[in-house]
Amino acid sequence: MQLAGEEDPEEFLATGIDNIKQSKVIGLLRNALFDGTFPEGNEQLKNMLNTAQVNYKRLTDNQEILALLKALNGEFIAAGLGGDPVRMPETSNGTNLYGFDPLKIPTPSAYKSSEQAFEQLIKNYQAEHQVYPDKLAFSLWSGEAQRHMGVVEGQVLRALGLKPVWGRNGRVSYFDIIAQDQLSYPRIDVVVQVTSVYRDQFDGFMSLLADAIARLAALDDGNIIAKNTLATQLELINKGIKKQEATELAELRIFSNQPGDYGTGVTNLALDSTSWEGDGALAEQYLARLQYGYGRKGWGVSVGQGINLFGQQLKGVDAAIMSRSSNLHGMLSTDHPFEFLGGMAAAVRSVNGQSPELYISDLRQPTGRIVKAADFISEEMRARYLNPNWIKGMQGEGYAGALEILNTVNNVFGWQATAPDVIRNDQWEAMSQVFVEDKYKLGLNEWFDEQQPVAQMQIIERMAEAIRKDYWQASDQAKIALATRYAELLQEHPQHKAAIKTADFLSELVAGYGPNAGQGGNQNVVGQTLQQVTEQSSNTSSNITRLLLVLAMLGLILSGAIYQKQLNKHRIKGQ
Structure with a gap:
């Protein structure tokens, strides 16, 4: 209208x-x-x-x-x-x-809505690859489930060919297996990663799903879940696992932290970027923390013996999906999206040799959509973080706004490290133009100087890391801007220390592109400059210090003598 x-x-x-x-x-x-x-x-x-x-x-x-x-x-x-x-x-x-009763996941309306979302997901994948996906990975979050009431869970069920059965109280009691001849597509295998908070709150859904997957794995109708389960079972047996245990482990499709454990450690590791090269360390960290399987015969189990079952089940994953249902939080407002979906991309890449397609089930509006993660991030950057109105809002928040901009740049780097395909070179250029070169003439450098200059230093350091690791093929204009501004900031704040590798790279960058570039010599931009003092001034200062110490000691001795004399007088009077 x-x-x-x-x-x-x-x-x-x-x-x-x-x-x-x-x-x-x-x-x-x-x-x-x-x-x-x-x-x-x-x-x-x-x-x-x-x-x-x-x-x-x-x-x-x-x-x-x-x-x-x-x-x-x-x-x-x-x-x-x-x-x-x-x-x-x-x-x-x-x-x-x-929120609502977690045992009602998915609600009837959510399951109905999931049909359109799932069909769009398959259509998008087919348009690019001309085939159905064989295996999908889903990242399920507690807060998201409470907002969309199970739309993504419904997509998991539709991939497997399952239908919820609701009781009179609205709670889900069972997942029926839909006959293959009633499905318009072949069944698709799934791997489900759930956050630790989801594990604690939606264990009812997890239990019902695990039971349904085990029943699908036992069917003798040639479905892909049964085929993949058998293949995994044989691999585990070949690695020394007993047959019965291998059968039960091979059914597992739901993975999370060990019971009582929270987080993955991927976020901190991604930003500690000088401690690793390549992305193998990130994948290893992700798989190590989330390797615990949840099924009908075991809850929070791992194989041990050097076998990571989560990584084993991620073999063959074609696409990974996560939802966004909040207008407050997108893909760059916190580090959790790159922690879980980005971490999953790194893990799949480590076992398959290539990244999966990454999709976002965008449920922020009544009519949802499936969009590539790269496109979602691009839209979010243009609409919010590179928008002068958002930046003005951050300026109004003082030092907290400066930290919010820093967090945004860090989250972009996190995505770059875990899922390189979702961040483009021109987006790094745009951030440099806006946050360092002050493209919109908002007085950003002066504002950072007043509110939180170290935040801008860390923004530049993060951008320098993107260049050092060859994520960003920065233009000469960007390098000049970064080097010039960093040299200015370091001169005002020499106490600030960057990571050694980053500092060395920035020294080279300032020498090659900074204000004194081309004048010869290597400009060290890290640390304080020690000023040489003359021997005479040093000796004079030392003599004065000694004299003051001697006078202080004499004063203490004299005070003690006077105090002792007075004390003796009081004792004599009291006898």
Whole structure:
């Protein structure tokens, strides 16, 4: 629907923020929200504005601090619905948040929605590869499941050819196997990585899924799950595992941390980039922490004996999928997306020799879509992180805004290290132009100087690491900008230390592209400069120090003598 005679909505939104602010649509919205006035003669528009008014009041009614004070005072905190406030304006704040019953995953509506998402996933893969995928990997998160209520879980079930059976209370009680002749596609094998929080909250879904996969593996109908299970079983037997144990292990498709363990260590390792070369270390770290299988005969088990079953099951994975259902968090706002989906890409590459296709199940809008991870990241960078309006917002946040920009650059590097195909060379160039060269003339260098200069130094160091590791074939313009600005910052903050390899590379960069480039010699840009002092001044200073120490000692001795004399007088009087 077009409002107030505006042009096509997509073209209108591309006209720029200033034009949008002056538009009739925003005028109508402003009148409804702040003045309570509505247009006459258009009931549909009036209803929409009424809804906007209600949602706006709910979103701006901040009860967080009041609720915190009540909690500290031991008072009751009412329960309220959690979720993404943009996607679900009825989300509350200042309340004891609840999601929903985890045993209802997936809900009937979510399973229905998963059909379109799964069909689009297969269609996208076929368009590029002209075949069906044989094996898909999914990364499941607790927060995501609570928002989309099982749409991605539904995609897992549809790949396997399973259908949930719901009880009268809405809880899922069983997964039925759909006969192959009722499916419009061959069954697709899956590997499911779940976060440790998901493991703790959605163990019911995991148990039902593990049982269904074991039943599929036992079918004698030639399905790919059974074939892959048999192949894995034979490999394990050949490596010395007993037949019964090998059979049970080969059924496992769900992997996570060891019970009680959280995280992967991939994020810290990725940013500690001078401690490794290539990406084998990242894959090894990911597989080591997430190698524990969850099935009907074992919960949180690993094979041992030098066998990583998770890596074994990732062999042959064609594509990996993760969801994004929040308008607040994308692929670069935190390090978890590259930790899990990027880590999975590195792991698959380590066992298959090539990266899988990476897809995002974009569920931020009522009508979801499947999009390549690279395209999702590209859209996010243009719309948010390289957008001058977002940068102005960060400037308004002071030092915290500077750290947010640093985190963004670090997360881009994390993706570059784990899944190189999703980050482009021109995106590094764009970040250099915006955050170092101040493309939008926002006074960024002055702002960093005032708020958090070390954050900009670390941004440049991260970019230098991208060049050093040959991720980014930087232009001469970018190298000059990085070298010049880093030399300026280091002169003002000589106490700052970069990692040794990064520091050495920056020294070369400044020598070749910095303000004194071409004047000969190697400019060391790391550490403090020691100033030579004359022997005379050193001796004078030393003599003064000795004199002061002698006087201090004499003072202490004299004070002690006086104190002892007074003490003796008191003792004599008291006898």
